[in-house]
Amino acid sequence: MKRWLIAAIVLLLGRRPRAAALRRERMVPPGPPDRGAELAVLALLLAATVCGAAFPVVYAVDSIPNQTQFLGLSLGLCLAFLAAASILIAKRLVVTEELEEDYPPPEHPTEQEALGQLVDESGDRFTRRRLIVVGAGAAGTALGVALLTPAASLGPAFHMDPFFRTPWRRGRLLVDEDGHPLLADDVEEETFYTAFPQGADREQLGAPLVVVRLPPAQLDLPSGRRDWAPRGILAYSKICTHAGCAIALYRKPTFPPTEPRPALVCPCHYSTFDPARGGDVIFGPAGRPLPQLPLLVDGSGRLRAAGNFSGAVGPSWWGVRNRSPYA
Amino acid sequence: MRHVLLLAAIGLALPSLALADPPPGGIVHVSVPAGTSLREYGYQLYGGNCVMCHGSGVRGVYRPAASDELGPRLRGVGSLAADFYLRTGYMPVRSAHVQPRRSRVLFSDREIRALVAYVASLGPGPAIPQPHPGRGTVAEGLTLFTRHCAGCHQINAEGGYVTGAVAPPLGDSSAVEITEAIRVGPYLMPRFSKRQLSDGEIDSIIRYVQHTKDPEDRGGWSIGHVGPVPEGIVTWLIAMVVLVAICAVIGRRHEA
Numbered sequence: 001m002k003r004w005l006i007a008a009i010v011l012l013l014g015r016r017p018r019a020a021a022l023r024r025e026r027m028v029p030p031g032p033p034d035r036g037a038e039l040a041v042l043a044l045l046l047a048a049t050v051c052g053a054a055f056p057v058v059y060a061v062d063s064i065p066n067q068t069q070f071l072g073l074s075l076g077l078c079l080a081f082l083a084a085a086s087i088l089i090a091k092r093l094v095v096t097e098e099l100e101e102d103y104p105p106p107e108h109p110t111e112q113e114a115l116g117q118l119v120d121e122s123g124d125r126f127t128r129r130r131l132i133v134v135g136a137g138a139a140g141t142a143l144g145v146a147l148l149t150p151a152a153s154l155g156p157a158f159h160m161d162p163f164f165r166t167p168w169r170r171g172r173l174l175v176d177e178d179g180h181p182l183l184a185d186d187v188e189e190e191t192f193y194t195a196f197p198q199g200a201d202r203e204q205l206g207a208p209l210v211v212v213r214l215p216p217a218q219l220d221l222p223s224g225r226r227d228w229a230p231r232g233i234l235a236y237s238k239i240c241t242h243a244g245c246a247i248a249l250y251r252k253p254t255f256p257p258t259e260p261r262p263a264l265v266c267p268c269h270y271s272t273f274d275p276a277r278g279g280d281v282i283f284g285p286a287g288r289p290l291p292q293l294p295l296l297v298d299g300s301g302r303l304r305a306a307g308n309f310s311g312a313v314g315p316s317w318w319g320v321r322n323r324s325p326y327a
Numbered sequence: 328m329r330h331v332l333l334l335a336a337i338g339l340a341l342p343s344l345a346l347a348d349p350p351p352g353g354i355v356h357v358s359v360p361a362g363t364s365l366r367e368y369g370y371q372l373y374g375g376n377c378v379m380c381h382g383s384g385v386r387g388v389y390r391p392a393a394s395d396e397l398g399p400r401l402r403g404v405g406s407l408a409a410d411f412y413l414r415t416g417y418m419p420v421r422s423a424h425v426q427p428r429r430s431r432v433l434f435s436d437r438e439i440r441a442l443v444a445y446v447a448s449l450g451p452g453p454a455i456p457q458p459h460p461g462r463g464t465v466a467e468g469l470t471l472f473t474r475h476c477a478g479c480h481q482i483n484a485e486g487g488y489v490t491g492a493v494a495p496p497l498g499d500s501s502a503v504e505i506t507e508a509i510r511v512g513p514y515l516m517p518r519f520s521k522r523q524l525s526d527g528e529i530d531s532i533i534r535y536v537q538h539t540k541d542p543e544d545r546g547g548w549s550i551g552h553v554g555p556v557p558e559g560i561v562t563w564l565i566a567m568v569v570l571v572a573i574c575a576v577i578g579r580r581h582e583a
Binding site: 087090091177186188190191192193194248249250251252253254255257258259260263265267270272283284 | 397398399423424474477478479487488489490491492511512513514515516517518519520522523577
């Protein structure tokens with residue numbers, strides 16, 4: 001790998017200049033060289049390259065603290081260094097002179113060409129033009145890669161597993177935030193609880209649940225889910241099927257005849273799900289129901305999962321909607 | 328029985344008045360002879376102002392047809408709920424089909440105490456809580472508020488929305504009102520039992536809510552405490568000035 005890299009650099013930078021015979025004769029002597037400015041430009045381009053290249057690295061390594069700030073810093077510095085290099089080139093390396101001459105008649109192509117060459121060479125003060133071009137190319141490439149990197153966030157491309165693999169399986173105990181088992185008798189109506197699988201990673205997309213209790217007579221679950229809500233206790237994935245926010249809101253009527261029906265609401269874009277009807281969407285941008293987890297009450301009154309979710313957990317991407325989760 | 332008949336008579340006599348000038352314009356202030364018990368005074372006020380929707384309180388909703396149901400029965404709600412709804416001005420509500428909102432309290436303090444005493448006498452229920460915010464800690468309050476309240480009321484307690492209702496800002500809420508609201512769960516808000524939030528934890532939540540009224544703005548500008556969008560706009564405005572300044576420095580005026 002290292003040898004290949006060195007070979008590539010040598011090929012890129014060490015190519016011999018083109019044969020002198022192909023070069024045109026100079027008409028204007030080159031401007032006085034400014035080695036210091038050229039070196040500074042190269043240093044700035046190198047710094048821009050490093051900063052641009054740092055962006056995808058910071059993006060990929062999740063363990064970096066304050067990742068967002070470092071992402072902004074790397075991209076911002078890359079642009080700042082590029083800007084500084086451009087300013088330096090314009091101020092110190094491009095010859096600026098204003099000449100007023102009559103425009104020559106257009107019928108002499110040779111003269112036209114000569115004029116073009118004249119204009120080209122007038123601005124020439126570079127002694128290492130190739131190196132500067134390579135430096136600018138490297139900085140530009142790094143910036144381009146940095147700008148394209150966030151496209152990886154448009155959808156899951158590499159880790160599709162969390163969308164389908166959940167820690168829930170038949171018999172898995174529901175525990176609260178403090179790790180205590182959730183007892184069926186403790187779950188009251190008109191309020192909501194957050195539950196997790198016992199002994200599993202809570203950060204997994206499929207781990208957190210929102211648990212509510214409704215009068216069994218009010219339930220209208222899809223066929224096939226008749227025994228999924230023992231004593232009217234219902235469990236749904238806490239992750240919204242729209243953009244993956246946590247379902248942190250539960251609305252319940254104090255006086256049902258005049259007030260809206262109970263619903264689980266996502267605070268991000270107000271997707272509203274009906275817990276009594278299997279998590280159906282009754283409002284908002286979510287495109288599919290909230291996945292329901294079947295429950296059972298064991299001999300000592302503790303709540304356990306009776307299987308896996310009714311659908312894939314988490315936000316909806318291409319192809320995620322219709323696949324089933326696995327344990 | 329005598330009470331029910333009396334209430335029925337008042338209920339029949341009042342609709343013309345109530346419909347012509349509904350609450351909050353139509354509060355009925357009753358005068359009672361000196362020496363009347365607080366509960367009896369409350370009973371008379373209840374008959375004048377509450378019975379149309381809440382019924383006799385003992386029998387549940389007064390109106391017979393289900394479609395006319397206007398308010399929940401108050402038996403067993405205790406003085407806690409009555410105190411909350413009356414002190415916040417939630418009751419009397421202008422229409423039974425809108426969300427009760429914080430508004431001017433139309434009853435005097437003595438009238439509220441009388442009504443609370445009457446509602447409490449309808450059946451055993453929770454008493455008015457006595458929170459001690461001094462015992463709570465802001466840090467624990469922030470954690471609990473984030474977990475249980477911020478979804479609707481926003482992290483800075485400035486209120487927000489759920490589908491179908493408004494979560495009110497908490498800036499005007501007293502410590503007792505916050506405790507009562509957590510236990511009652513008014514309108515669409517869930518209620519929280521002592522098992523979910525102990526009295527000590529509520530003390531911390533109140534401490535945090537009081538803290539949000541006068542937050543430390545370490546960054547200097549609060550910019551309305553409304554989050555990253557206005558902060559971003561302000562940053563842009565500053566950045567624009569800086570960018571224009573840089574352009575002026577590196578550019579050169581065209582000399583004709």
